[in-house]
Each structure stands twice: as structure tokens, then as C-alpha cells.
Amino acid sequence: MSARPSQRNIKWVEGLRGVTSVLVIVTHISRAFDFPLFWPADEENGTPRLLQLPYLRIPWQGRIGVPIFAFLTGFVCSYKPLKLAYQQGNAPASLKSVARSAFRRPPRLILPALIATLISFVLSCLGAYTASNHCDSYWVRFDAPDPLPFRKNVQRLFRTSLTTWTNTENLFDRHQWAMRPLLIGAFQVYIVLAATIGMRFRYRMLVHVLLILYWLMNVNALTETFGAMLALGTLLAELAQHRPTQNFISAHQRVLTFIVAPLILLIGGYVGSYPAEHEDWAPWSHSLHKFLVDPAGDKSRGSFIVPKGSDVQRRTSAFFIMCTAISLFLSPAFQKALSHRVLIWLGHHSFAVYLTHGTILRTVGIWIVYGISGEPWEKAGKNEDGTRQEQVWLQSKGRPYKMVAILVFTALTYTAAWAWMKWVDTACARATQWLENKVFEEEDSGEGRAGFAEKGFAGAHMRQQSLAGGQSRPEPNGNGTTPVAQGPVGKPLPP
Structure with a gap:
């Protein structure tokens, strides 16, 4: 049976976004309460725990949430303009769609992010981060804003509202570091669409492939996380509009779903399991290191997946995300599984989850485990001989408190995300729509x-x-x- 691109199921995109929001939550839980999950074992020559084994460790070790969001940005930003241009034969309407999307993107990202930052600022003024500042989790302490007098805190708010979009630093919500690259990445997609909208299909595909290769060959920071993922999203959005490609997938569904897609996922998942630290603590990760990072044994060269000088953890995660995206694209069955209404609901609330979960974790979540007051605690001074004393941090109340904190944190996060979408995001959408109507000519x-x-x-x-x-x-x-x-x-x- 021939595939009709106009009737393709793209609900899986929203479902994948929902899964990603869950992954972001679980990886930050592990960072806050069980950081050794990022290692292949708790100690050298130690027996690994179940969640430290290959494949099972992927959700907890992080590094995959933001690249998936980048891929989805490339896919979603290009899907509608490509559909207008090539499925409906209306290139002018496609360019107008690109123009309107480019106009909407900044306020739809900046306004909600600014509100989330303002909420964190208010909590900082009220001393809500004291426990986070004093706890024994380095990652939580790093993420929590330090206490400052009110005047300096206001100054920090204004600086942070700017630096979020200039150098990615947000001292009230460090999780917003990805907002600027995602905004720039969206405009990368718009520029590519505008430049290639009149090309023949084969040459547009060539442009997308060359962009992916360019970003993968570039060893500068985050090129594989954003540039390559965005280009891959645009490439797959193109193929989603290509009737021969969809006919081929429809004609070979069983082979693609039960053989090709799982094989690609298995290969990508093993590579993506590369640990954040101490890769020499387990045989499997040590072998992976020698194969991918140092095949010559003298650090003289890297591999195709991990070129010399690139970020090993991000390269391996990017390879896994590419394999995952291709597997989903090739398998209608996988797409159907991701189109479940629960996953779509999670996807609809994913941006709100991203903006709210960090603040809730550093307040309510930490309060349950360490106490609300963050006391008693004393800042380390100096010994009698003038040497600096080792700082003693607050210890957690124990594993049961961590389990309760995880449950309460998760429930509060999705409740806050629901409320955010109902009121805050709706208000931001209306403001953006009003501004768009003022700036643009009427459609007809x-x-x-x-x-x-x-x-x-x-x-x-x-x-x-x-x-x-x-x-x-x-x-x-x-x-x-x-x-x-x-x-x-x-x-x-x-x-």
C-alpha cells in the first residue's frame, strides 16, 4: 500500500518530546541524589549496580535530553514550510510561514523563560535555596543561586535576564543554558529553508547531508549537540514529504520494524552508554574507550564517531540520538507506540516541565531530604596554622526521604507544568499572537x-x-x- 505524506502520523514527534521531558527529570534526580549512577561502577573494581549497566544507564546518565530537543526543533520548524512548498506547491506561502515562525520563536522562548527566572528570583529573595546552598550534593549547590542582599539580587536578575541569551548563563535557573542555542538553531533551520526552498529535491538533500557532516567534523563545543541534530531534523522532515521514501517504508514495514530499526537502536544504545567518568572502572566501558576515543593507544587520533579533540560524552550521546531518530523514522510501529495519548500529553507539557522542574527540585525536593532551614551549618574558616578548614556540608536524612522527595517532586513538577500551560503559556501565546497581528499584514x-x-x-x-x-x-x-x-x-x- 502506498504511503500518502499528507496522512502521515507525526504525533510521534510530540510523544518523543514527552519521553524526553521525563528523561530530563530522571537524570537531574540522579545528579542530585545518586551521582555515582553516572559511573560504570561505584568504585574501581567494584560490582556495577543494575542501573549502571549498558543500555539501562542511558536515562540516568543524562546528555540526551537537549540533543533530542534540538532534533525536534529541526523537524518541527521545517515540517510545515516543506509541506506547503512541496506537497501543496505553494513556495510563497512556505516562505511566509518561515517568516512568521521566525518572528514567533523569540517571544515564545524568551517570555516563558523570563517568567521562570523571575519566580526563581523571588524564591531566592525569600531564602528558599538555603538548604540547597548547604547540602552535600555538589551539583545542587552549583545550580542553586547564592544568597545576596536584595539590591545585588535585583542587579543579578537583570544581568541574568540578558546573559541567558548572550552567553547561556542563568544564575537563577542554570537549566536554561540550552535556550540560546535552541533559539539560534531554529534560525539556522529558517535560513536553510529560505535558501533551499527553490532547489530540486536531490540538491536539498545534499545540503542537509553536508550540514550534518560539517557539524560532526567540527570539534568546537556543542556542534554535535545542536548543529548536527538540527540538520538531521530538517533532513528527516524532507524525507517525510517524499512519496517514494514513504512508499518504500510502507512496503518494507516488517523488515524495518523488527530487524533494521532494532539493530540500529542496539548499536546506538551501546555507544550512547559511554559513562561520564571513570570509564576504566568496567571492562565494557574501557573497551569502548579504546575503540572510540583512543584506537591507536597513544592518544594520537580519534575515531569517526569521536574525532580527536571533540567532547567524548556528547559525541557518543549524539550518535545514539541519531540512531534513535533514524529508527523511529523507519518504523511506523515505533511511531505508533510514541503516539499514545499519555506521551502526547507529556510532550504538550514538556517545555513547562523544563522551565519549572529545576526550581522545584532545588526547593521542595531538597527540603524533604535535608530540611527546610538548611541549618545547622557553619561556613569553613581557617585552622590555627592558617590553613583552610575543610567545609562540612549538610548530610541527607537517608534513602526513605530521597524516595519521598522523588515522588513529591515529580508530582509537583507535572502539576506545575499543567498550571503553567493553562495560564502562563497561554498568556505568552496570546501576547505573541497580538504582536504578530500588529506586525504582519493580514493573510488574505x-x-x-x-x-x-x-x-x-x-x-x-x-x-x-x-x-x-x-x-x-x-x-x-x-x-x-x-x-x-x-x-x-x-x-x-x-x-
């Missing part, structure tokens, strides 16, 4: 009255409409030129 009116007025053709617009109905010719306008009247099909009317 061509160059509206406001546009003609700005160009000095305020009266000419009405005279054009009269001429289209067979009335008198226009008079010269204020610029000393006579506008050419347009007929109903866009051609100049005869004198």
Missing part, C-alpha cells in the same frame, strides 16, 4: 491598508480597488508617481 488581503499607508499609497489603495471594478484612473500620488492599477488577477489594467 495582500498588502493591507497599513502597508500601503507606510509607503505613501494610502489613497491609492482605495483607488486601485475602484479601478478593479472599472472606475476612473488614479491620480498621481504624493511622491509624484502614478501607481499602476492592478486587475483582479494581478495584471496591470489597460489605460
